[in-house]
Amino acid sequence: MNAKQEFEVVGSRPVRPDGLDKVTGRARYGADLNMQDQIYGHILRSPHAHARIKQIDCSQALAMSGVLAVMTGDDLPEPGSRVLGSGEGAIALRDLTPMVMSQGKVLFHSQPVAAVAATTPELAAEAAAAIVVTYDVLPAVTDFHAALAEGAPVLHEDRFPDRQPKEPTNLAALITAQVGEPDSAFEQADVIVERTYSVPMCHQGYIEPHACVARVDGAGRVDLWCCTQGHFTVRAYTAAVTGLDEGNIRVTPSEIGGGFGGKTTVYLEPIAVVLSGKAGRPVKLVMDRGDVFRATGPAPGAETRVKLGATRDGRLVAADVDCLMDSGAYNGNPAGIPAFLATACYKLSDARSVGRSVYTNKPKIHAYRAPSMPQVTLAFELVVNELAAELGMDPIEFRLINAVAEGDTNMMGARYRRIGLRECLEAARDSDHYKSALVAGAGRGVAMGYWINAGLQSSATLNVSADGHVAVLTGSPDIGGSRASMGLMAGEVLGIPLEHIHPQVVATDAIGHCDVTGGSRTTLATGQAVIEAANELVAELCRRAAAEWQVDAEAVVWSGGAAHHEQQTLTFEALAKRAGSMGGPLTVSSSLTATSAAPAFAVHICDAEVDGETGRTTITRYTAIQDAGKAIHPDYVEGQMQGGAAQGIGWALNEAYVYSDEGVLENPGFLDYRIPVASDLPNIATQIIEVANPLHPFGVRGVGEVPIVPPMPAVAQAVFDSMGVRVSHLPLNPPALVAARNEQDS
Amino acid sequence: MNAKQEFEVVGSRPVRPDGLDKVTGRARYGADLNMQDQIYGHILRSPHAHARIKQIDCSQALAMSGVLAVMTGDDLPEPGSRVLGSGEGAIALRDLTPMVMSQGKVLFHSQPVAAVAATTPELAAEAAAAIVVTYDVLPAVTDFHAALAEGAPVLHEDRFPDRQPKEPTNLAALITAQVGEPDSAFEQADVIVERTYSVPMCHQGYIEPHACVARVDGAGRVDLWCCTQGHFTVRAYTAAVTGLDEGNIRVTPSEIGGGFGGKTTVYLEPIAVVLSGKAGRPVKLVMDRGDVFRATGPAPGAETRVKLGATRDGRLVAADVDCLMDSGAYNGNPAGIPAFLATACYKLSDARSVGRSVYTNKPKIHAYRAPSMPQVTLAFELVVNELAAELGMDPIEFRLINAVAEGDTNMMGARYRRIGLRECLEAARDSDHYKSALVAGAGRGVAMGYWINAGLQSSATLNVSADGHVAVLTGSPDIGGSRASMGLMAGEVLGIPLEHIHPQVVATDAIGHCDVTGGSRTTLATGQAVIEAANELVAELCRRAAAEWQVDAEAVVWSGGAAHHEQQTLTFEALAKRAGSMGGPLTVSSSLTATSAAPAFAVHICDAEVDGETGRTTITRYTAIQDAGKAIHPDYVEGQMQGGAAQGIGWALNEAYVYSDEGVLENPGFLDYRIPVASDLPNIATQIIEVANPLHPFGVRGVGEVPIVPPMPAVAQAVFDSMGVRVSHLPLNPPALVAARNEQDS
DSSP: OOOOOOOSSTTOOOOOTTHHHHHTTOSOOGGGOOOTTOEEEEEEEOSSSSEEEEEEEOHHHHHSTTEEEEEEGGGSOOOTTOEESOGGGOEEHHHHHHHHSOSSEEOSTTOEEEEEEESSHHHHHHHHHTOEEEEEEOOOOOOHHHHHSTTOOOSOTTOOOTTOOSSOOSEEEEEEEEESOHHHHGGGOSEEEEEEEEEOOBOOOOSSOOEEEEEEOTTSOEEEEEOOSOHHHHHHHHHHHHTOOGGGEEEEEOOOSOOTTTTSSOSSHHHHHHHHHHHTSOEEEEOOHHHHHHHSOOBOOEEEEEEEEEOTTSOEEEEEEEEEEEEETSOOOOSHHHHHHTTTTBOOSSEEEEEEEEEOSSOOOOOOSSTTHHHHHHHHHHHHHHHHHHTTOOHHHHHHHHBOOTTOBOTTOOBOOSOOHHHHHHHHHTSHHHHSOOOTTEEEEEEEEEEOOOOEEEEEEEEEOTTSOEEEEESSOOSSSHHHHHHHHHHHHHOSOGGGEEEEEOOGGGSSOOOOSOTTOIIIIIHHHHHHHHHHHHHHHHHHHHHHHTSOGGGOEEETTEEEETTEEEEHHHHHHTGGGTTSOOEEEEEEEEOSOOOEEEEEEEEEEEOTTTOOEEEEEEEEEEEOSSOSSHHHHHHHHHHHHHHHHHHHHTOOOOBOTTSOBSOOSTTTSOOOOGGGOOOEEEEEEOOOOTTSTTOOOOOSSGGGSSHHHHHHHHHHHHHTOOOSBSOOOHHHHHHHHHHHHO | OOOOOOOSSTTOOOOOTTHHHHHTTOSOOGGGOOOTTOEEEEEEEOSSSSEEEEEEEOHHHHHSTTEEEEEEGGGSOOOTTOEESOGGGOEEHHHHHHHHSOSSEEOSTTOEEEEEEESSHHHHHHHHHTOEEEEEEOOOOOOHHHHHSTTOOOSOTTOOOTTOOSSOOSEEEEEEEEESOHHHHGGGOSEEEEEEEEEOOBOOOOSSOOEEEEEEOTTSOEEEEEOOSOHHHHHHHHHHHHTOOGGGEEEEEOOOSOOTTTTSSOSSHHHHHHHHHHHTSOEEEEOOHHHHHHHSOOBOOEEEEEEEEEOTTSOEEEEEEEEEEEEETSOOOOSHHHHHHTTTTBOOSSEEEEEEEEEOSSOOOOOOSSTTHHHHHHHHHHHHHHHHHHTTOOHHHHHHHHBOOTTOBOTTOOBOOSOOHHHHHHHHHTSHHHHSOOOTTEEEEEEEEEEOOOOEEEEEEEEEOTTSOEEEEESSOOSSSHHHHHHHHHHHHHOSOGGGEEEEEOOGGGSSOOOOSOTTOIIIIIHHHHHHHHHHHHHHHHHHHHHHHTSOGGGOEEETTEEEETTEEEEHHHHHHTGGGTTSOOEEEEEEEEOSOOOEEEEEEEEEEEOTTTOOEEEEEEEEEEEOSSOSSHHHHHHHHHHHHHHHHHHHHTOOOOBOTTSOBSOOSTTTSOOOOGGGOOOEEEEEEOOOOTTSTTOOOOOSSGGGSSHHHHHHHHHHHHHTOOOSBSOOOHHHHHHHHHHHHO
């Protein structure tokens, strides 16, 4: 496939279709829908981080007037051994079901234990408090080193890691990838640097808490409204957890106030469904902020050791990576990415990478924007910078020598097609930012990052109305402006005014399967489905025009929103109006499994200044450069780049889960869990590079994930550079930096 | 095309998918949806049947606290000359717009004059009452003879009937059809009978009043929920009346509590949209029963003169028909059907038929089940019976001699393909009912009827979920059990359990265009779209299985819900589960314009006994025989046959609009407008004949319309037979029959 090169509307910046409703407060988010006759659910959560449940007595709650249903884990089927989904997103039902509602044991503080539905939210809370749960409290372990130590409390007594089959341990997974002979390759290195860096568990920090409302009808069919990144996933997971058929569940996605990977699973939905089925009324469930922090899936904390060797002329010859990741109470599969993709930016024929994940008494981790990649890249890029420094080389020049290019393979065995890493590095090198001198006291960091960009399954349907308007339906929730990009792509093919194109995200029953909006796959894969459907529509319109003119369809040309043959023209509008008499309604569906990844790379430059006294870091200048393949709507590409950088900066400088010894989260709110606010950040300059993805008709790569990968090492390097000291544990918050400076001074 | 002959599930009688919700009260009808923050509309209606509007003063209403919007006809664009739709369903915007909201003149009592939206229904009503309208009252005319008389008040001073261009008159349309030379053909007749029968305006009598709720969002997009037989029509009409783009309007149909043709237009919807756009809040509008009777579209009253001539051996040689129909205040196109289809059951090479429609100061008429056909058939079949009697022939034998068959043409010039009229007549002749002797005092009537059965545009989409369930989407509101029939047809093709098939009626944006559920076209045309989509899905599944097995797709056979090749089998379930890795999500859309009619015929036999003293008629036995082509779900075919018969019996015996001299409807409620209740009717025996429609893959013809065509003449004949007296004006209610008997006695 050769990607299209010349565009009419793609690359322009029209107002987004969902914009006006969002800024005027009319857009409906998860908690904004109330179904008629709805009642309210409340979840009773565990006060212990690790305990056996001896008994749950719901009799008092059930006896309260206005309480219509109560449920516990006994109302969910035994999960069995089934695995849902695939790859990074896969989850075993034995992990999903108890995460939704504990069955026999609680493994983290605030894990759901029971739930109530009542006529008011207050009554539901009161009734939940009247449920008497008898626990056998067990010792909790929240640190992953402690969890691996001998004698640690074991969370899953029936689970045995692959390689140690004799005793149950908290090792959830151990994944090793290797190419060549890294041990002997290190012998060829002139310089070797080995460092360990760690980063704490942190939350995606989406502003909108989880919310849903479910109605089960008389025939057992479910109508479910929720905020999610993937309503098809909600359907599949809710069906699996509750034991219902997927075909009996319709999920309609609300608008979404952020997800970043954290809204690709279910927490409330199966509970609402079970309660509604029991109560015979719609049931609404809304989390508060504390529930979101305490009991949804944060990003794993991680400790990564990276050892790199290079020759004096700046050639990387060997890598050895070991990444230990916190999985929380259930298996969140964080270990594969570090094992297979730690080295993905670099030509390395000899490398070993090990990923391990560990159970701890904390909520099960979940995807957060380029999942696991920032944690391992933090260490890798800092070691690369140190290696370049030891070699006396400019860090960008060092990377240019070692950057992967077309034809290279990564540790997954995937061979890169045309990629834009070199172009990003050159743009960084040539940027005004990089060429500008630092102010005194400031430091500068450079780092780069990679993301695979998932393809997966997508579907699109185009329905044409008689007035020549087109509904562009997909099943991909719009997080980052995808309605705008779908409209632009359809408009590019059809050649009709963008105001006549109505991109919509529709319920699970109204469109073919679509995987989650995540993995930076939506504009890529769903966009491809839209382009294919639009091409099919154009082909059909040309066939109809050809039949009218009694010529071969091949002789008809589509351009400017009309079919042409010699002097004859039939506009889209005319063909739409006459559809009934020219072959019937115009409706086209397209679906695909985008099998190929669309690798994206980013290079970030950060200038930072640390206040020597207070330890406060000020980001003084920041530039994000990224290969988008093709930026369909550049505003939203830039927005993704800026958003990813902002989140990475927050993670580098401030964000962290703080647990008590008893496994209770001590900062479950935005006052104590500090994400960057506008005044914390400089303008984040962006530069979009466009090296077309040869596997996509418009050259698109995903853009949402990769901008969170470089910030942690870029910021850390700038901080180290400013302070002249290296700190191995993030976040680099004022107390940590003051302590480091004091240690240095002493 | 050869229709399929052997069926696995088609013809069985499973529980309908929408049944449980309907019997448990959970199904949501037009008035059952409340949108968040909705307010309530109230329509101010004209107290005059004919008046010029001099002024509308809304200032007092607008000043009331809680009143958020007021509208009048000035808020709608000038209608211009555009015509919406086609054929029988066509309506000029100049007729539609003022019917929704008068512009300058009112032409019938209760015509909307203004509307208000306020925070409560009571306040809206109060505010509407505070609007001051100054009228110039004009004389009203409600009788169509009077309307055609010289000096009658003229409703539309700017309209001139085709053939009388000099003066405006109330003649709305005059349509003449002729074959051969009827005048000279009558000379060959041995017996001629000529009679005139008339029937009053009556209402469809659907139980659910019209209701809708509309929300206009910040960008001017409309979300509209309403009870309708065709939400695509609602979209198109609402767009045309309000001046919005169709593409900006989404219409979701509610469940529907009856329509019978009366819910194929808009009354409330454009008003709700305009009010919501002005108020910035969703607006709900619900009619009360009186509004439904007074201001929605009833069936036209008609007077039909039929003259038939036959030879002594029972051969019809000539026909002359003249049908005068009441159009109400605007043009409802009732005259075409009588002109072209009055003679449709009979071989007649020499015939003339004239249809005229007349404006009167009554609500514009609208479709009612086989529109215009019962009125003209009443006279035609009674004359046929009288002719047979004069010839001393059995009325069924007479009809068997003259019944149309394959190869004959009707007055539209359409040549019949294989039809089942002869089979219906033979079944009637051979029925236990017809062979049983009458009890003393009772009479018997036989009549037959024809309906064309529309094709028009339909679309269907099949979406397969990973657990092997299939959502079958159409845009055809389910009135008579079409979800059940769509499920059966999809199940027949796919071979999977019916419980895995989920037929759904989805909103205008989620499916290709579908014309109204009406004209008996849904199981026929939308069913064909479902069958075609299912066939496409099977073809795709066979291609996937073939790819897996590395054989030609043609070598793969689909049966029993699985693909087979030699010893290899891949079930639907397995193919659904593995869709992602075998080519992507399974989604198929199909659309078509069903160009061909599927003529259906029915023969009814009625026994009735008239109480000589009170004039009360008891229907003692009733049999309905009908060619369904193929009965997909026989329960609902029988239900349609019984329902049509019941409505026809009601029209024959009791139903009638009664107007005062001032043009005010005097019986606008079910107490005074009496439709048959269960105790008024005997069991209506049914016999389904299946002569496959050769133009449909499963042989389907429409079934909903034709059963209302024979009842009026069958009942009237039985009554005349019982009384020994003939009455020329229906309904045959007790006062009419007592008067007729008295006249006979005198």
